[in-house]
Amino acid sequence: MIPRPVIIDCDPGQDDAIALLIALASPEALQVLGVTCVGGNAPLNRTQTNARRICVLANRADLPVFAGCAGPLLRVLTTAQAVHGESGMDGSGLPDAPAMPLQERHAVDFIVDTCLAAADRGITLCVLGPMTNIAVALTKAPDIAAKIRGIVFMGGVVHGPGNVTPSAEFNIFTDPHAARIVFACGVPLVMFGLDVTHKVITTPARLDAIAAIGTPVAAAAATPRSPARFRARSTRRPAARSTPAAPRPRIAAARCGRSSSRSRPAPIISSLARWRHRDDPLRRRADRRIVDRHRGDVVRGLWADGADARRSD
Numbered sequence: 001m002i003p004r005p006v007i008i009d010c011d012p013g014q015d016d017a018i019a020l021l022i023a024l025a026s027p028e029a030l031q032v033l034g035v036t037c038v039g040g041n042a043p044l045n046r047t048q049t050n051a052r053r054i055c056v057l058a059n060r061a062d063l064p065v066f067a068g069c070a071g072p073l074l075r076v077l078t079t080a081q082a083v084h085g086e087s088g089m090d091g092s093g094l095p096d097a098p099a100m101p102l103q104e105r106h107a108v109d110f111i112v113d114t115c116l117a118a119a120d121r122g123i124t125l126c127v128l129g130p131m132t133n134i135a136v137a138l139t140k141a142p143d144i145a146a147k148i149r150g151i152v153f154m155g156g157v158v159h160g161p162g163n164v165t166p167s168a169e170f171n172i173f174t175d176p177h178a179a180r181i182v183f184a185c186g187v188p189l190v191m192f193g194l195d196v197t198h199k200v201i202t203t204p205a206r207l208d209a210i211a212a213i214g215t216p217v218a219a220a221a222a223t224p225r226s227p228a229r230f231r232a233r234s235t236r237r238p239a240a241r242s243t244p245a246a247p248r249p250r251i252a253a254a255r256c257g258r259s260s261s262r263s264r265p266a267p268i269i270s271s272l273a274r275w276r277h278r279d280d281p282l283r284r285r286a287d288r289r290i291v292d293r294h295r296g297d298v299v300r301g302l303w304a305d306g307a308d309a310r311r312s313d
Helices: 014-024 044-057 107-117 132-140 142-147 170-174 176-183 204-211 216-221 228-234 249-256 271-276 281-293 295-305 307-311
Strands: 004-010 030-037 065-067 123-127 148-154 189-192
Touching: 004 014, 004 107, 014 030, 014 044, 014 216, 030 044, 030 107, 044 065, 044 216, 065 107, 107 123, 107 132, 107 142, 132 142, 132 176, 142 148, 170 176, 204 216
Parallel strands: 004 030, 004 123, 030 065, 123 148, 148 189
Antiparallel strands: none
């Protein structure tokens, strides 16, 4: 099997940490070209540090890690640090200062340059967090769409409740405007919704089996990392990890049961946002105009806003 070239865009986060470890342990299936980070589960200075901590743990300090957009296109970032801890990976036991550098280049520039240098349909994007980096890349260089084989993403929910509100899933909720740009770009999409990822159950027996492997990676993966109140709850019932299978495009297509290669009209805002604006059609139209007519200003603003976060560890 020829490994599939992929870029993993993520916001580690405990679930993304497991996803990265699985991807890096699968060189026969995936050629990971680089890891790009976005503000999401934790602020950008935390997520880019966590991505490097994971690469060091996996003995892949050679893999380039890039920091991207610090927050959503048009909204204030709402993190999930109440779930993942202040650092985004509290309790992992990994060194706070990873022994590998953060790349100087912006994550969006890396995505654009890598896609443009590839053959048509040569790159798969695995998106494990908010879609801000991908949306900005597609806005900055629309020609990259022809170079992307597919976008495999963790986001949304089809059957069942959300994990932020009764109807909204975190990644789409965090940057719904970016999701709209990505959904409308015409690239084939494979979706991992909550109703899929919640079938990936972590049980005490499975954690014990992982720990028994006896490697540093296994020890880290088997260590409970959630805050105490979530650990206490997880002892009463199995816990679901959100994104461990997401970087595997072939598995993603099989589990989801369908992929889309058509450019379909996509919701401009998440389920929660539609609910909030249900009585305010003028605000809905204003959001649409902001995204459609002022993307250039958004891109320039994100570069300025994210500069400090990209530099800070």
